[in-house]
Structures are given as C-alpha cells and as structure tokens.
Amino acid sequence: MHGHRPTLEAVAAHAGVSRATVSRVVNGGAGVRRALRERVEASVAALGYVPNSAARSLVTRRTGAVAVVIAEPETRVFSDPFFAQQLRGISRELSSCDTQLVLLLLEERADYDRVGRYLAGGHVDGALMFSLHRDDPLPSMARASGLPTVFGGRPGWPGAEDDPGLLYVDTDNRGGARQAVEHLLERGRRRIAVITGPLDQTSAQDRLDGYRDALGAAEADPALVAHGDFTAEGGERAMAELLDRSPDLDAVFAGSDLMASGALRTLRSRGRRVPEDVAVVGYDDLEPAAWAVPALTTVRQDVQDMGRMMAGLLLRRLGLEPDGVPSGTPLAPVVTPARLVVRDSS
Amino acid sequence: MHGHRPTLEAVAAHAGVSRATVSRVVNGGAGVRRALRERVEASVAALGYVPNSAARSLVTRRTGAVAVVIAEPETRVFSDPFFAQQLRGISRELSSCDTQLVLLLLEERADYDRVGRYLAGGHVDGALMFSLHRDDPLPSMARASGLPTVFGGRPGWPGAEDDPGLLYVDTDNRGGARQAVEHLLERGRRRIAVITGPLDQTSAQDRLDGYRDALGAAEADPALVAHGDFTAEGGERAMAELLDRSPDLDAVFAGSDLMASGALRTLRSRGRRVPEDVAVVGYDDLEPAAWAVPALTTVRQDVQDMGRMMAGLLLRRLGLEPDGVPSGTPLAPVVTPARLVVRDSS
C-alpha cells in the first residue's frame, strides 16, 4: 500500500480517457459528460486515487494551507485556554474550504527569522496573526511578502489604521470594560481601581479606555491604576500595590480573568472579603473564572467565533467561499460585541 | 515583490552556473568547490531566492511537514491548557529540523473522513496522534496508509502492545496515581474514594489501577468508585454520587484536576471542609489547580516535554536528527515519570 500511489495517468488508463479529463473530473467535473464522469469516478474509487498536492500546487501556485502565527511569551499561552478555542474556531472554518492549518509558534527572537522566511517562502496562501505587540516585526514581514493576512485583535502599530486593506477581528474591548465598570458603579462602588494589561497591546489599552469612559474623563486617579501583564502573578502584585496605595478602594476591574484570579488571591490573603469589602470583575470569561471562589463576574467574548471569523475573512480574501457567508459581503474588519456576565464577585 | 519569486534558473544565471550547481549549494553545498559555492550563495542572497517547496517535494517525495491530530470532544480541549503546552513542545522540536506542524482538529464523526483522506494523501511525512479512545479508527487509518505515527498516551486498542514498531510517549499514570493514594494513606485517610476518567482511555484506566495498587488488591469497595469524563461537571456529579453512596468517605482521588475542581465545588456546597473532612488530590497539575481554594494537591507530568519527545521520536523515525539526541538512540516508546505536588487540599 505504501509508496506506489496511483497517478492521474494510471486513472486515465484505467478509465480509458486522457489525463486532462480525469483532472477535470477530480476538480469538480465541470464540462465532462455525465457518462464519462461516472466512469472516471469509478476508476478513481477503484484505484484509491488521491491527487498529489505537491504537483498540484506546483502548477496552481496555491498551497491550500494557511499559517496561524502565535507570538506570545510563554507564560500566557501556557495557562490560557484562549488559543485552544481560537484554534478550534479557525480549524472548523478552514476545513469547510479544505484548507489546512499550519501552526507557527514563536518563542524567541530567533524564531522570527525562521517564521519570516517561511511566510515569504510561499508555503502558505495566507496567514492569521495573533496578539502582536505594538513593535512586532511580523506584520511588516507579512506585508513585504505580499501575503494576505488577517490579524486577531486590532493592530496597534503606527499607521495601521490608515491601511485600507487591513483586515482584523477584534472584540469590543472598550465597550466591554465600560459595561464592567458601569456595573460596579450601579452596585454603589465609588473607589474603583483598575489592573491593566500590557498597554502596548490594543486590547489592554482599549479596556483601560473603557474604564475611563465609564468613570467620566474627569476622574482618573492615578492611585487607582496599576499595571499587570495579563498573568495571575501580575494581578497578584498589582492588587497588592493598589491596596498599599489606596486602602479605601471598594472595587477592582481587572483586564483579564487571570489577573482577576491573582487579585482575588491577594485580597484573600489581606483579609478583604469579596464582594463585601471589594468587588472584583475580570475579563475574558475563561472557564476557570466560573470555578473561582467566589465565582468571578467577568466580560464574555466569543473567542471561538472570533477564530471562525478570522479564518472566514482570510478565506474570502483568498477568493474562497466559506460556509454560511453571503457571497456579496464586503471584506472589512469585524468587531464583535462583549457582554457582562454577573456572578458572585461583585 | 509579490508574485515573481526568483527560481533556481534565475539564480543560476545570476551566478553563471547551472541549475544543478545551485541546487547542490542550496541543499548543503556538498561537492561544490568553495569559490563557486560562495558565488552562488551571494547570488541567492542578492536575489532573495527561496526554494519552491512544492517543486521540491514533488521530486523528493517528502513534504517537510507532519500532522498533529487531536481528536477530542469539545468540552475538554476548550478548558484544558494541556494541548497548548503539548503543541509548544512539539513545535519547538519540529522547528529544530525545519519541519512544519499541520494541525488537524477533529470534532464530528464526519471529520474522520476528511482527516483520513488527508493523512493518506501524502500531504505529510508523519503524524502525531492524541488522546485516542480504544475504538478510534484513526490508528488503523494511519497504519493502512503506512504513515509513520507516534501516539500521545499508551494506545489501548486490541493488539496495540504486540505491534513491534509502535511508538508512543506516555507518562507513568499508574505510578502517579499510586503516589497520590499512598500520600492520602500516610495522612491517615482510610475511606479513600476515586473519580475515574473515561475508562476507554488508557490514562484513565492506568490511574484507576494505580489507586488499586496503593490500596492493595483486596480492597476495592465499589461504593468508593465513581466515573467521570475528565470534565469539571463530571467531577461535580461523581462527587455527589460518592457522597450519597459513602457519606463516611474521608478522601477522594480524582483522575484529573478538572474533575477535582468539580469535586471541590460539590464538597463546598455540601458543607464538607477540605481538607479537614475530606482530602482531595487531583491529577495533571494544570495551572489553575494552584488557584483553587484550597490549592489543589495534584500529580505533575511534564506535558511540554512529552510533546517534545513525541516530536523527537517521529523525527528520528523519519530519519532526521533532532537536537540533543545522541544519534545511536534506539527507537522505542517512552514513559516519563510523574511526581506528586502537595498543596493545601490534602
């Protein structure tokens, strides 16, 4: 079985037609008379023919694969179910167009060269890129190579918004944060602190902006703002800082569930009750958020669906037609809504 | 920049040599005189030449890519950072041999056809397969297609152990479980219950066997055994069952951290104190295990390293030489150790 896979030629001989006809049948069968088509299909089945993708993409100049590039310092990817969900959404969408998913994980500086070469090497038809920081070299590499690219999260590098062809899928971070903080205000909280993510990522900046929106531009007590890095440890530290600076705070909005869980830990160890003394709201609605004690109020974004949309956007950019998208839809960035989920911590 | 990538021919012309010579240089340069080689290398750099992988694999019959196949009902992958870590380990190892990672996620029955066809289609040189249940059709598909394959977790289908060429990486589930239960015994617990995973996965079965080992074969009170499905909800249900059947239990060993977290939830809602009334031990050492309240005692396995080893095994099977492996090492299954991590829940 191994090694001698039948070629187009073999199928053609078996069916008594030419290679060209078999090729046409294999690629949809348009313009081949019914009887012939069925004969060819029978031969294909009989011989167990599978097209050789290398030969095919050599001539079509398409690979039928797209890269998913994830550049993230170890800590986050490790503990974050986020990417698994995104990947699943992406995978599902891609498979509807028979497109493969090549996963490129970057860890060190040295990986950039490897990945850049790969992307420029025409191994894939397009790319999906995630969680880039403001100064990440990847986007410009992608642009230089002319590779169609869709970003996860609104790009933040200088001039990004001016690029008319720019494609991304983002969630309404600012609106979500605003909802979270408005909810705290409604609960009667008045000294609401915030733990931000790394501000060179637009998601973190947008969530901070939403916090400010809700409080009204006037109020922006710097003693109520602490910076984290989207990790639990970062949240723990930031919470400690906040308590030292502003012992009178009565609520905290954390820019991620991971940071919120760290904050909960600090609050517990300092003897503050949640939500009686301090209300806590997170962001992301990771599954473990619901297990936390007390169960975490948070902001939900449909991560899997965002993955699906990114893939859909890229596929359409490549001229394919993913399932369930009306074919006239214009190609444009997408911002999905965010929704507050109230649980016990607020 | 886009569209007109230089070919071997162009480089040859630029350097004033033949295509064959350029090809040799690009592929390591063996058997090309120093001066010529340098001239060719200069031309390659000057033109920004990147080999066309389709053309190359058309003739070499190798793709330089391996598939990572993950077949898992939604629930688990979603909430489990497990796979992200495995993937990272795999990715790191593969990139040391310039091999690409094609990710294949299966959800529905229908996906099996698609993936089977893909694997049989010669798109990849080998495959890594995860978390297969006893009756999964994938392994036999892989064997039928002659695709070199390494499994994550000891395969459990009939006859698996008799296959001399079988390659897998597993962790010492049985030993880890034994450690966990022995630890509970040392703490003076006498009525130790167990929540198993789905027993058609060897990892779940092995952990149950380890539990029995520790208690001594004699003791196997069926009232102390409940079945979960590796999810938090399953753990919750199983714990409720156990409490109903055996109200006098004083410890529970859960076959996964996720199930342990569910068990904690049930214990809390039933007013049992952990660890005073009931000690709890999990398995996997997921990051959130450490945030649980109380912090979860669990069994650690180096998941990332297992991924690395799987990839390494496959690469060697493919005749490549991954970093850091003495070249004489025989090709054989690997079982990595498991280690108890004691925290507050026991």
Added chain:
DNA sequence: CAGCACCGTGAAAGCGCTCTCAGGGGTGCT
C-alpha cells in the same frame, strides 16, 4: 609520458499535475 581514477560541473530527464489549444463530432438552423 601515457593511462587511470576521481572530482566537480552541466545537460537533461522527469516528479504529477493543470490548462490552453486545437480538433472531432454532434446539434440546430437555414
């Protein structure tokens, strides 16, 4: 000094596929 082996290089034959192009046969129209 002839002859041999060997090394480095180039010419050329494909790898399996797609797709243009031309031609054959059928159909509809006049």
Added chain:
DNA sequence: AGCACCCCTGAGAGCGCTTTCACGGTGCTG
C-alpha cells in the same frame, strides 16, 4: 441537405526542482 456553431475531449507544454549520467579537467601512478 448544408452550414455554422458549440460542446467535449485529448495532446502537449510547462510549473520549479532534484538527480542521474556523461564529460572535461586535474593529480596521481606505472
């Protein structure tokens, strides 16, 4: 019945690369 036209089909030319094979040149041996 004849003509134009269109629809199907097959022949063939590559896609960019690797690799065999033959050849010229060099260094060595007899």
